[in-house]
Amino acid sequence: MPRFWYFAKKEFRLVMRDRHALLLLFLMPTLFILIMSLALQSGFESHRQVRIEYFLVDQAGSASSTELARRMDEPGAFERKQSDATLEQMREAVGQDRVKFLLIVDPDFDVKLADAERAVRLEVAPGIELPIAMLFEARVRQVLIGLYLDEGLGPFLEEGGLAVDQETLAGLLEADFLFEGDAGRQIPTSVQQNVPAWLMFAMFFVSVPLSTTLISERDNGTLARLQTMSFPASQLLLGKLLPYFAINLCQVVLMLIVGVYLVPALGGDRLVLGDSWGGLVMMSAAASLAAVSFGLFIAQLVRTNEQATILTGVATIIMAAIGGVMVPRFLMPQMMQDFSWVSPMTWGLEGYLDLFLRGGSVRDILTESGGLVGFSCLMLVLALVISRRRAGY
Amino acid sequence: MISVDNLTFSYPRTTAPALSGIRLNVARGSLLGLLGPNGAGKTTLLSILCGLLAYRHGSVRIAGADLTRQRADAQAAIALVPQDYAFYPTLSVRENLRFFARMQRLDAAEIDARVAEVTATTGLVERLDERVDRLSGGLKRRLNMAIGLLNRPQLLLLDEPTVGIDPHSRRFILEAIRAINRAGTTVIYTSHYMEEVESLCDDIAIIDAGKVLVQGSLETLLRAGEQSRLIVDIRAALTQEQRDGLERTLRFAEQPHCLSIEINAAVGILGVLQALDRQRVQISRIQYGTRNLEELFLNFTNHSLRD
Structure with a gap:
């Protein structure tokens, strides 16, 4: 058996005997999830009831197209956003989820309406809930069919005693869903947001015990002793990585159990895990690797336990704040949403939301998990370089 | 090795x-x-x-x-x-x-x-x-x-x-x-x-x-060069009169509560002891033969090991 395995076993044993670390790693996130999921439940629900905005670009400017806009303006869940922006700017806003729909009325609207050809194009933002998108699409169709019957060929058909062909009328609207797959991004429920968010936070908190144990080993000469036994830095890092990786996976299981069973038992929503177990394992592995590598990097970077505790604690909290753990990303202004990608917690959280909320599969989380693995590689390489530089080799 | x-x-x-x-x-x-x-x-x-x-x-x-x-x-x-x-x-x-x-x-x-x-x-x-x-x-x-x-x-x-x-x-x-x-x-x-x-x-x-x-x-190392000195610990510092009296017959270095006295052909150990007795020097300890490690260390480094 390679020596890093025994080192990892020793490390695991040390953590299991450290009650404070266990409380920090398991009890703290459990309490956070329970408190935040239950406390913010109504807040998330009210957010899910907000009015949904759309753009309408009238390229025809005819009486019929104006009537279309008027009918779309009738009170409902959807609200037309008035804007002087160009079509491209509007497309960009929809592509970035800032506005949920874009309706483009064809320049030849009247003719195409009469011929039951594609008179309107609908573009759907990637972040919209599929049922809401379908509701909006149905509303547009309803208005278009109404117009067709009132102003297009409808009156003539009816005069001639002919029936309106519903399939033909379906061609009046071309809908383009910008998201991939069969589901768009949704606004999460409280439990859907809080379980992965505080799970990411807890996973990154392993960097606290990890870095402090490594620094203690350096301070009391244990690392030097191991070096005299020709125990290489690479095996040491691996031996540190494995047990904390396992602890992270235990955290994942525990937090998911809390979300699926405990939160609903206390009156909250039940966490729906999605269908992709492979994706869940991949996402958890990538997030854990990132968290442990970050801890190893910090441990090599600082000199004292005090520095490690402060730096890992502060860095974790800042990454959590930026990464949508404390304030959900969908509530942030666009600039902050864009900026939040600097935090590895954003990658992890969005990956979990892809799985839990958007029905994503392994393929859908490749970007997020790939980003986390890239971050891990960077942290591990830096940790190894610093470790070797300290040893003078 | x-x-x-x-x-x-x-x-x-x-x-x-x-x-x-x-x-x-x-x-x-x-x-x-x-x-x-x-x-x-x-x-x-x-x-x-x-x-x-x-x-x-x-x-x-x-x-x-x-x-x-x-x-x-x-x-x-x-x-x-x-x-x-x-x-x-x-x-x-x-x-x-x-x-x-x-x-x-x-x-x-x-x-x-x-x-x-x-x-x-x-x-x-x-x-x-x-x-x-x-x-x-x-x-x-x-x-x-x-x-x-x-x-x-x-x-x-x-x-x-x-x-x-x-x-x-x-x-x-x-x-x-x-x-x-x-x-x-x-x-x-x-x-x-x-x-x-x-x-x-x-x-x-x-x-x-x-x-x-x-x-x-x-x-x-402890024996080297130390056959020619007598180390005398004294209870009280020398008075000027005692110092003048000793200098008439002995060559010595004085430290607080300690004299390092040279022994040579003209003045042997007995002569040193007699000179100290004549000047009524209050002796607490006499050391002859080898130095201890502390002295050896001081000799080479000019400061104590615990400095």
Whole structure:
């Protein structure tokens, strides 16, 4: 058996005997999830009831197209956003989820309406809930069919005693869903947001015990002793990585159990895990690797336990704040949403939301998990370089 | 066992070298006391010897292996017992020993035998299943040493192994070191306790400002040049009248409460004692023959070991 395995076993044993670390790693996130999921439940629900905005670009400017806009303006869940922006700017806003729909009325609207050809194009933002998108699409169709019957060929058909062909009328609207797959991004429920968010936070908190144990080993000469036994830095890092990786996976299981069973038992929503177990394992592995590598990097970077505790604690909290753990990303202004990608917690959280909320599969989380693995590689390489530089080799 | 030649080492971003042209030879089976004031370069030298620091100038051979080219071979022959408690306090004595035995690449079959061997040597047999953080300071020191013995080293480097422990444990550890050395292990021992080094070591090396000032047999060094002086401890400082009276017949150096008086053909020991008696000098102790290690150290370094 390679020596890093025994080192990892020793490390695991040390953590299991450290009650404070266990409380920090398991009890703290459990309490956070329970408190935040239950406390913010109504807040998330009210957010899910907000009015949904759309753009309408009238390229025809005819009486019929104006009537279309008027009918779309009738009170409902959807609200037309008035804007002087160009079509491209509007497309960009929809592509970035800032506005949920874009309706483009064809320049030849009247003719195409009469011929039951594609008179309107609908573009759907990637972040919209599929049922809401379908509701909006149905509303547009309803208005278009109404117009067709009132102003297009409808009156003539009816005069001639002919029936309106519903399939033909379906061609009046071309809908383009910008998201991939069969589901768009949704606004999460409280439990859907809080379980992965505080799970990411807890996973990154392993960097606290990890870095402090490594620094203690350096301070009391244990690392030097191991070096005299020709125990290489690479095996040491691996031996540190494995047990904390396992602890992270235990955290994942525990937090998911809390979300699926405990939160609903206390009156909250039940966490729906999605269908992709492979994706869940991949996402958890990538997030854990990132968290442990970050801890190893910090441990090599600082000199004292005090520095490690402060730096890992502060860095974790800042990454959590930026990464949508404390304030959900969908509530942030666009600039902050864009900026939040600097935090590895954003990658992890969005990956979990892809799985839990958007029905994503392994393929859908490749970007997020790939980003986390890239971050891990960077942290591990830096940790190894610093470790070797300290040893003078 | 150890051959160090012209070893020079500087820490990054420092101007003065920590070690400068060190030459040191340690014979197989010897017990060498390495002495030096704080900052002299002892720890740097030990760190280089056990492969913790890489050097660029000079050469170091340990048990025949070049430390630069055959570092793993050299390290296999060495064990370092650091001054700090270099083990895991929340593990038991047995868990610690088994872990470090694994790190020394010992086979599973060998481990139990080695653990039994080193716990017998260090008197920890009864404590095997106790958690280390519940042991006394003396027992922790013994465990620190036991870990160093797991690989049956040819060379044992002991850095202040008796700091902060009770006399009983100190005596036990010193006896253990003697036994280990008698069994053939070469030992390098650093300590601030001169009396320990004096009672334990056959050879000493004094190091200061990154240089080896002297190395040799302890007995020879203590005797060298000291047949011609009488060291007299006095109860009260000399009066001017006493000083003038002594200077008429003796050549001496005066320190607070201590006179170092030269003995020569004209004035023998008896003459010195008679001169002191004539001036009614109040004597508390007279020392003749050899100096002690503290004096030897002062002579070479011009400051006390505890400075």
